Amino acid sequence: xxxxxxxxxxxxxxxxxxxxxxxxxxxxxxxxxxxxxxxxxxxxxxxxxxxxxxxxxxxxxxxxxxxxxxxxxxxxxxxxxxxxxxxxxxxxxxxxxxxxxxxxxxxxxxxxxxxxxxxxxxxxxxxxxxxxxxxxxxxxxxxxxxxxxxxxxxxxxxxxxxxxxxxxxxxxxxxxxxxxxxxxxxxxxxxxxxxxxxxxxxxxxxxxxxxxxxxxxxxxxxxxxxxxxxxxxxxxxxxxxxxxxxxxxxxxxxxxxxxxxxxxxxxxxxxxxxxxxxxxxxxxxxxxxxxxxxxxxxxxxxxxxxxxxxxxxxxxxxxxxxxxxxxxxxxxxxxxxxxxxxxxxxxxxxxxxxxxxxxxxxxxxxxxxxxxxxxxxxxxxxxxxxxxxxxxxxxxxxxxxxxxxxxxxxxxxxxxxxxxxx
Amino acid sequence: xxxxxxxxxxxxxxxxxxxxxxxxxxxxxxxxxxxxxxxxxxxxxxxxxxxxxxxxxxxxxxxxxxxxxxxxxxxxxxxxxxxxxxxxxxxxxxxxxxxxxxxxxxxxxxxxxx
Ligand SMILES: Cc1cc2nc3c(=O)[nH]c(=O)nc-3n(C[C@H](O)[C@H](O)[C@H](O)COP(=O)(O)OP(=O)(O)OC[C@H]3O[C@@H](n4cnc5c(N)ncnc54)[C@H](O)[C@@H]3O)c2cc1C
Numbered sequence: 001x002x003x004x005x006x007x008x009x010x011x012x013x014x015x016x017x018x019x020x021x022x023x024x025x026x027x028x029x030x031x032x033x034x035x036x037x038x039x040x041x042x043x044x045x046x047x048x049x050x051x052x053x054x055x056x057x058x059x060x061x062x063x064x065x066x067x068x069x070x071x072x073x074x075x076x077x078x079x080x081x082x083x084x085x086x087x088x089x090x091x092x093x094x095x096x097x098x099x100x101x102x103x104x105x106x107x108x109x110x111x112x113x114x115x116x117x118x119x120x121x122x123x124x125x126x127x128x129x130x131x132x133x134x135x136x137x138x139x140x141x142x143x144x145x146x147x148x149x150x151x152x153x154x155x156x157x158x159x160x161x162x163x164x165x166x167x168x169x170x171x172x173x174x175x176x177x178x179x180x181x182x183x184x185x186x187x188x189x190x191x192x193x194x195x196x197x198x199x200x201x202x203x204x205x206x207x208x209x210x211x212x213x214x215x216x217x218x219x220x221x222x223x224x225x226x227x228x229x230x231x232x233x234x235x236x237x238x239x240x241x242x243x244x245x246x247x248x249x250x251x252x253x254x255x256x257x258x259x260x261x262x263x264x265x266x267x268x269x270x271x272x273x274x275x276x277x278x279x280x281x282x283x284x285x286x287x288x289x290x291x292x293x294x295x296x297x298x299x300x301x302x303x304x305x306x307x308x309x310x311x312x313x314x315x316x317x318x319x320x321x322x323x324x325x326x327x328x329x330x331x332x333x334x335x336x337x338x339x340x341x342x343x344x345x346x347x348x349x350x351x352x353x354x355x356x357x358x359x360x361x362x363x364x365x366x367x368x369x370x371x372x373x374x375x376x377x378x379x380x381x382x383x384x385x386x387x388x389x390x391x392x393x394x395x396x397x398x399x400x401x402x403x404x405x406x407x408x409x410x411x412x413x414x415x416x417x418x419x420x421x422x
Numbered sequence: 423x424x425x426x427x428x429x430x431x432x433x434x435x436x437x438x439x440x441x442x443x444x445x446x447x448x449x450x451x452x453x454x455x456x457x458x459x460x461x462x463x464x465x466x467x468x469x470x471x472x473x474x475x476x477x478x479x480x481x482x483x484x485x486x487x488x489x490x491x492x493x494x495x496x497x498x499x500x501x502x503x504x505x506x507x508x509x510x511x512x513x514x515x516x517x518x519x520x521x522x523x524x525x526x527x528x529x530x531x532x533x534x535x536x
Contacts, residue, residue, distance in 0.1 A: 049467065331471060338467040354464045357516075361472075361509055375509060377516055389515055391508040407481030408472075408509070415474040415482065 031059040032348035035118050035128040037108045037287055039064030039092060041073075042134030042317030042333035044420040049341035051099040057349050061102040061126055062095060063118065069421075070161040072192065073330045074413055077365060079158075079169050080202030081209075088161070094422045111291035113311050130344045133293065133308075134317040134333065135285025136160070137191050140297075143281035144184070146257035154259050155276040159191065171275040172203050178213035179274030182264055184254065185220050186279040189298070191319045191328040193226035194374070196279060198364040201231065203277075204239040205367055217271055218245045219254055219264055226327075227364060227374055230393055234366035284320035298322045303380035304356045306340040315340045323358075324384040325376075331360045334416055356380040363409035371405035372397075449498075450491040453523040462528030465521055468513070469529075476535050487534025490526040497522045 036047045039062050047062040071088045078085055095101040107121040111133075117125045139157060141148045147155070156171065158164040175181060181203060185196035200216055207214040224247070225231075235243045252267030257278065264271040283297035293299045293308040299316040300309040301323065308314040317340060318333030326332040339356045346353035361375030376390035393405065447455075473485050485493065499505040500514035501522075517525070 053463075334471050335468065338464075342464055342467075352460060352464075354461060357465075357468065359468055359471075359513070373509070375512060377512055389512055391512055393508075404481070409481075411474075411480075411482035412472050415470065415472045418474045419470045 031057070032129045033059045033061070033127060034130050034132065034344060034348070035126050036060065036062045036132040036134065037111075037118065038134040038136060038285065038318075039066075039069060039095075039103070040134060040136050040318065040333065041071075041330035041416070041420065042319075042337045043132060044069070044092075044095065045334045045337035046132045046134065046315075046317060046341050046344075047101045048095055048099055048420065048422075049338055050344055051095070051101045053341065054345050054349055054351070056100060058345065059102070060100075061104060061128075062092070063104050063106060063108045063120065063126070064092065065105065065107045067091065067105050070165070071330070071413075071417065072159070072161045072195075073416075075158065075161050075165045076195065076198045076202045078165065079172065079199060080205045080365065082202075082365075082368075085166055090417055090421045092421065098422060108287050109290070111287065111314075113292060113314065116313060129313070129348060131291070131314045132317060132337075132340060132344070133288050133291055133299075133314060133320065134337070135287045135320055137282040137319045137328075138285050139279075140281040140283055143187070144254060144257060144278065146259060147278055147280055151257075151259035155257070155262075155273075155278040157279045158277060159186075159195075159279050159282075168277055172206055173210065175211060175214060175275040177211055179211070179215075180272065181207075181214060181216045182262075182271055182273035182276040182278075183216060183218045184257075184264070184276070184278040185218065185222070185225070187221040187281050189328065190279070190282045192362070193327050193329075194231075194362055194364045197225060197227065197231045198366075199277065200243060201234065201239075201364070201366045204235065204242050207242065208239060214242070216243045217273075218243070219251055219266060219271065220245060221248050221254065223247050223249045227372055227392070229395060230372045231364070231366065233395060234370060234372070238367040238370065282319075284316075288316060288320045295322075303383070303385045305343040305380075306336050306356075307343070315344065325387050326358060326360055326378055326385055327362065329360055329362055330416065331362065331412075332358070334419060335359055358385060361412070363405055363412065365406060365409070369399070369403040369406055371402055371409055373405050373408070448491070450494040453494050453498075453519045454490050454526050455523065456520045457523030457525070457527040458520075459524065459527045459531070461521070462524035462526070465517075465525050466528045469525075472509075475533070484535040485529050486532040488529055490530040493526040493529055494522055497525070 036043045047060050051060045068089045074088050077083050092103045096103045108118050110119045116128050119125050156164045156168040158168040256265040262273045288294050288299050293310045299321050301321045306315045308316050317336045319328040335358045345351045358378040363373045365371045372393035374392045377388045378385045379388050472482050497514050500510040
């Protein structure tokens, strides 16, 4: 077993022989090995850049549970009826075929940092020199009384894309005429700060056409939210009287949800829903905890490299990391992945390591051709990733600017997905 | 925006003409001379989140294979806020001349959109 071909490695046969032969490191020659766990915005980008830029000088394995990645970004655009669901799905062929990444569709179940080994659901292990962990989020179902994985199909969170999003779209479409939709956004920190409010905008857009007397009540666990002024002005303009945002200061906190009666109990009142979206609190994906790189719910990182503060051979990207002041977004994860990829190649092949630079831009569609954006550039401070400069859409933007923003967001979607998967 | 771009292009062509008469090196050429292509490749990864190879007619244009001097002129115009887009003003606002020159070298060598 002098060499394992990438294709062979992917078959059960190879996996079995790898298991029994204990996968000696010499089997891949002297190539340094990177394992990436999670093929999303952070992980796919990191795998692609390390493989592409090292020109075969680093052996990259991507461990991703799903064969198709449905982006959370643009899932709200789908909810609003602007795209079909298939258009937000992507596969890993480009990474395997164009970049030579060894793509393994399995769950990573544990990490042994001392032996530098990742264990897969099948029981096989993969050794690494450097490990990238980008598993996204897990939901803390019990952060809301009465909510659980058991009732998530009745009140979808739809915060990890997949069938939950399609379910939510069906429930929006089938809500009774003039009924009430209740949205419960998550508490900070969470993936995609403007996401819940873009979601409300897109549901309102759908209601305007198919259920014009429908109402949306937002029971927010927070007293304020991202791009609030822009969203509220947009709601006033496009959906007057349809959306009611109730701040935590006003309702005093969500005490309980009764999934069978669809009732939401707060200090202020009990709200009855005909359909609902409930997004609980969040934490780093479980494999980050298994790797021991978390401190509480999230994983602290070194700002200049995205290396875990707990283990210099492990890099944590995207939502799972504490990338203060960057928001948890796909754009951020993609940006962080490039810094980590450059650093990892430097460590393994001696290639030049350049200064860390990060950026983020998030677009939100409020109504057709009314799109707002917020963005910032960041530098690595000693303790945290600090804002360098930032911008936000203006209340008095022209309608041409708002329409141009939407076009930009579509091009960004095409750009970032190519940057992850091509 | 389109008109402004056109004016800038006109200006570049006029300047190029004027300078070549006197055998001088333009600011753009000086900035390109500072560039390092490997650095440009790293810096350019930030751009790839938005600018992809095929580009688009509206929204975000492709910058692959763009003439290096035109590229520098445009980046300087965003940096000085002569051109309006807030995203590009932010992106260009933190690039120094050496970095812009590096990016110009890198992008001008890439295959232009088909
Ligand atoms: C409604 C909504 C709208 C959004 N809109 C935007 C937007 O417009 N712009 C933007 O920039 N961001 C947006 N986001 C945020 C964006 O989706 C996330 O921030 C981004 O996906 C984070 O990337 P990541 O790599 O951390 O995790 P993910 O992209 O979630 O990737 C994690 C991957 O890891 C895999 N995985 C996890 N654990 C394991 C394991 N143990 N073994 C194997 N595989 C594993 C998962 O299957 C998954 O594919 C939005 C999010 C939501 C919910």
